[in-house]
Amino acid sequence: MNKLNTYRAGVDDDGHFGIYGGRYVAETLMPLILAVDKAWNEAKDDDDFWAEFNHYMKHYVGRPSPLYLATRLTEHLGGAKIYFKRDELNHTGAHKINNTIGQILLARRMGKRRIIAETGAGQHGVAAATVCALFGLPCIVYMGETDVERQAPNVFRMKLLGAEVRPVTSGTGTLKDAMNEALRDWVSNVEDTFYIIGTAAGPHPYPSMVRDFQCIIGNEVRNQIQEAEGRLPDSLVACLGGGSNAIGLFHPFLDDEDVRIIGVEAAGHGVETGQHCASLTGGRPGVLHGNRTYLLQTEDGQILDGHSISAGLDYPGIGPEHSWLRDTGRAEYVSVTDEEALEAFQLCTRMEGIIPALEPSHALAHVAKIAPDLSNDHIMVMNMCGRGDKDIFTVARHLGVGVNEE
């Protein structure tokens, strides 16, 4: 492939990153998607929109989140200098709120009065319910029945925030079905509804819009690392489910050729077992949920369910821009198993006093693999995109420890 002048120009006007992305939706939705696109194009060129966004980022979310040198972990691993971007310190405990603030400001601009969202682990559902409470809008969250059971604390959190959680039993009752159900709701409530998609995927303009909101992560890192080290990092590491935290960290560095970029997918029980969520490692390009991207699927084009210990990574697809970055070779994508993530979870907790979510525990596991072989002046930034309080019951179960969930 010819070398590109920039990796940051995407998307094109029709919503493609190379062959990925696009707008594969039913005609009933198409006019709505075009309306979101138009509103977003106006908003993103409007300084007032960003001023409002930045206001909430600072005073409500608590940004900028710190860039923290993990000293003990660095010493323990004995190689690269490891920094955590502390997005787990955001209000609601993850990076998801960056996106929901952005999208609800757009929904308000468009005069929409009803919000719908899908959620897997419940982090995006909580972030959507939070901004709906903040602006006094009704919020309906679609969540797979299986996830409703295994993520009870987040379900209760959403309800406390005033959201209605609708368990999804269709299909296999997981995140992909929750997204199907949200699309069915949208098609049935076209007049007043705005769909806040939780990751950098879906029909154009969602992948690039969500990325632009999450880029606050990478933009802050650029400033913070300059301040701390006087130069850019040598490598970036982030976990991917749909890939919104990763693209938010990566995108501002795409044109800095010397920065190595690594995305970490969930290998579940191991990619070779078929029980995983590593779309880029173990999937192939296909079309689902409005975009072309790498998908876990059968030979007949039927979508498969993923498996991961982390409900937040449990999605059979991936944001289309990651598919493109993979094919162009600008970013590398690796995978980490449930077991490795659990080990990294415990390592970080004991070593740094930070309980990471199981999602960034995957990124951390990869950091632990490669950092020892890198030199002491190699600067590595890992996105600590969520905190692990929500995961303690899952971890306890896997460690064979009894914890009362009631």
Next chain:
Amino acid sequence: MSQPETRIGRRFQALREEGRSGLVTFLTAGDPDPDTALEIFKGLPAAGADLIEVGVPFSDPMADGPAIQASSLRALKAGMTLSKTLDAVRAFREEDDDTPIIFMGYYNPFYIYGVDKFLEDAKGAGVDGFIVVDLPPEEEGEFCLPTTAAGMNFIYLTAPTTTDERLPRVLQNASGFVYFVSITGITGTRSANTDAVAGHVARIRNVTDLPVAVGFGIKTPEQVAEIAGIADAAVVGSALVNIIAENLDANDKPAAGTADKVLSLVSELAKGVRSAGT
């Protein structure tokens, strides 16, 4: 643009000469199992179906309601695939070379099969056209234009949300007929108000000479008759699929006579298109 000449055009021409509207049936291929589905499929023309939509099973049917979602999952569980769906068309064509067959589904299975090879195999099997729910005109290069080039029809969905401004763009490369989705919603749920549908059909006819079929929420012979009074064809799907669902045992095995029950509803619905004010 030039319109590929298929059984669809010939059938609508014959219906015009007969002075009535057509009945379009939708059933999912392989539901509840490939044998029962084929028995129903082969019986459709005699029962009064003028055009046949064959639903291609997909794991994630975003635009469909619970009835068709369940039918898709039953078919997949029974081992239905896109290749076997083409086999069913070949078997049907041994007995019937006139009734138009339209594949309705989602893009991914076609894409994974390989568009060029799929179009060649579909044409060879006797498929006349396609309705691909998640391919709006913005993505026409993917499948619509190759379909037309291969001599089959690409049927576009239009919706109440499709504005007058957008309609000509949607229909620019449409052929065969236009499928008007009568409600903003998913299949098999609420039904549209006939006056509202008539307004939208008139809007479409201002833009194209293609026949207009109306679907979503049409369940009874009476509703079929009403739609037949204002459009060139009425599409019934969920109501037929529901008959299958009602005749399954706990293991999704159909009771004896299931195919006959489905076909007998088709006959009732066919009376609807024949009784409409002509």
